[in-house]
Amino acid sequence: MGLARRHFMISVACAGAALAAPAVHGRARAKVVVVGGGAGGASVARKIAIDAAGQIDVTLVEPNARHTTCYFSNLYLGGLRSFESLQHGYDGLTRAGVDVVPDFAAAIDREQRRVVLAGGGHLPYDRLVVAPGIDFVDGSVPGWSLEAADRTPHAYKAGPQTLLLAKMIESLPQGGVFAMVAPPEPYRCPPGPYERVSMIAHYLKGKNPTAKIIIIDPKEEFTLQKLFEDAWLKYYDGMIEWIGPDFGSRNLSVSPDAMEISVDGEVMKVDCCNVIPAQRAGKIADLAHLTNQSGWAPVDPFSMRSRLDDRIFVLGDSAQQGDMPKSATSARSQAEVAAATVIGDLTGWEIPEPVYSNACWSALAPGDSVKDGGTYKPADGKIASIEKYVSQADEDAATRAATYQESLDWYHTITAQIFG
Structure with missing residues (x-):
């Protein structure tokens, strides 16, 4: 010591x-x-x-x-x-x-x-x-405010917002457009927005297969990007479009009342807008x-x-x-x-x-999940990463299915540990 x-x-x-x-x-x-x-x-x-x-x-x-x-x-x-x-x-x-x-x-x-x-x-x-x-940081997305969350729900505090977003997704017209504005770092659950897109795409594939999903992201890259993009190509080909800074996402504004998004001067009409603010x-x-x-x-x-x-x-x-x-x-x-x-x-x-650890599972489709996590210890005035792990892009179906089941077991275990 x-x-x-x-x-x-x-x-x-x-x-x-x-x-x-x-x-x-x-x-x-x-x-x-x-x-x-x-x-x-x-x-x-x-x-x-x-x-x-x-x-x-x-x-x-x-x-x-x-x-x-x-x-x-x-x-x-x-x-x-x-x-x-x-x-x-x-x-x-x-x-x-x-x-x-x-x-x-x-x-x-x-x-x-x-x-x-x-x-x-x-x-x-x-x-x-x-x-x-x-x-949430009010006004962190130009045109958006906390008061607009009933029209452009974040659903990043689970509860009524989750139910509201689900209702909007269910009501999306055939061939309609669902847009997500992803948050800047740091934010709760780094892979969360992209798991959300995967799950919404799964739902729409069965109920509304001609619908489109647009992600407008202020980040140049996102957590587990290759794993998510590979899954989107495999399961939801042609449904999901990601717009990053190179394509104008930094020049973004939203109009909740008109349900419009402006990206680099181009105005898009959408049917549902999920704004996850800073x-x-x-x-x-x-x-x-x-x-x-x-x-x-x-x-x-x-x-x-x-x-x-x-x-x-x-x-x-x-x-x-x-x-x-x-x-x-x-x-x-x-x-x-x-x-x-x-x-x-x-x-x-x-x-x-002190000993710290993290683990996170992300569902790509039913029976297909990936995970990432690591261990940490105090160093250099912070909780520092000492070892990481992440699912690989070339994993077979059996491995992914096992990871999916592992996630279900984890949820049961951690909620029992937390709430008794």
């Missing part, structure tokens, strides 16, 4: 011992509040409640009675999965000892160390975990002044502790942490590290060395 790492561990141990005094020596147990009940927030709340063995009071603030996963929502759009299969309640967290508060976190009072609830009242904390997911940390992280000029919340790679407040941890999509992609698996991995650190802070228990 290097000198810097030893110094960090000693500093954390000293701070933790001092702040853990109410839990160790006093009558009141230490209090942890978690804001946000997605992959990161639900995971860390449940793990702290279980692993702390009753020594810490854990409260989760989440306004929705059921969480709808954004991961696998593309399979719903493709007709391969029901909407209900994406929804998960919080009874498993309650059974684990988490107090679930159905409310919005309206503010975080860092000086008084309390979360202010929209419904009135507040929750004091010794440690706070902020895991609110993403929000993203940033969830609003509560910004309100609490936990973000920097990037719009994301910087964290320490050894612990997921906020660099702006050592009593607060930021997990998942909102975190600016380094090389890890924003994904459910990343969020759960980060939750494991943060939970161990929080417990160590408040009980004096040893904090293990």
